[in-house]
Amino acid sequence: MPQPGPWYKMRMPSFRVETPQRTYSAIVESGIIGRAAEFIPERAGKLFVVSTEDVWRHQGVALARGLRDRRHEVLYLPGGEENKRLAPLESLAERMVLAGGDRSSVVLAFGGGIVTDMAGFLAAIFMRGIPVIQVPTTLLAQVDAGIGGKTGVNLESGKNLIGSFHQPVAVLIDPSVLATLPEREYRAGLWEIVKAGIIREAALFHFLFDQSAAVLARQPDAVARIIADSVRMKCEVVTADEREGDLRRILNLGHTFGHALEAETAYRRFLHGEAVAFGMRAAVRLGETAGHLSAADGAQILDLIARYGPIPSLAGIAAEPLLKRLVHDKKTVRGAVHFVLPVGIGAVEIVSGIEEPLVLDALRFALS
């Protein structure tokens, strides 16, 4: 992928996350993985790079070069949402111990959102917690999963139901690694960026609308800009509310519905971003029918979601089982499902107590 041009160079984007647990930078810079060694904490012991064989095959040489002469051990996760479970982490932890890992060890998470979540959780629980450097390699992980310290794995009964907040020491976001990202993964990541536009970034929303051809063609300036806007937004939100007591809940637009879809299809049929796109469509419908969103804004949001589609076929999935699954989502508190609903372009509200028939209707709409 060619290097980004003037817009990107002027901004040199690096954003701070300040939480009670830790303050760190999320740096958006083409080629930053070539400087990965600079971000390893001083006096760190063994370095464990946690990745997948696939990511390592495509990007391992670049990261190894960036680690310079720093010795490191590469550990592989199986990859795939259906393998985002506790068992692979236990095996990796055993291997870390056998390799001499101790409380001075550091994990470098190198992969997509499944890797950043799992490797982050491994770091959170290994010897009661060691540092993690997040180096996300998919668009989705670069703008969302790799930032903000949410780590965890799935249970049979739901997504990310075991986990921990474990803030990284740094997040290195290198847009140039996206050159090898498959088209489907790229579009799935774009939907998380669409989400950023809908919930808080009206200018980003309109940019995504007007420049969809440049974005879909992965034009470097356009890609760097949408990544930077999304990362800034995420850093601001996490800084304001690390533990999702309040503002951070807006990041869950489309997720409650999306998680139900992922669980219902055993995590095998949809990428996370695709499930979020489905969920955002349901949220738009619910926003309209519950009286929070105008038909004109709703239509514009649906149009933007469609521009980055299509969502893979939803054939054979019924609304009723999805509705049942909503109550198992961890955003459900004392049986009440809380929905993030768009109320305009760049604004959302958290709403609970919505009548079941409206929720069912929203699911049916999104499935249609």
Ligand code: GLY
């Ligand atoms: N992915 C949503 C969050 O980080 O809160």
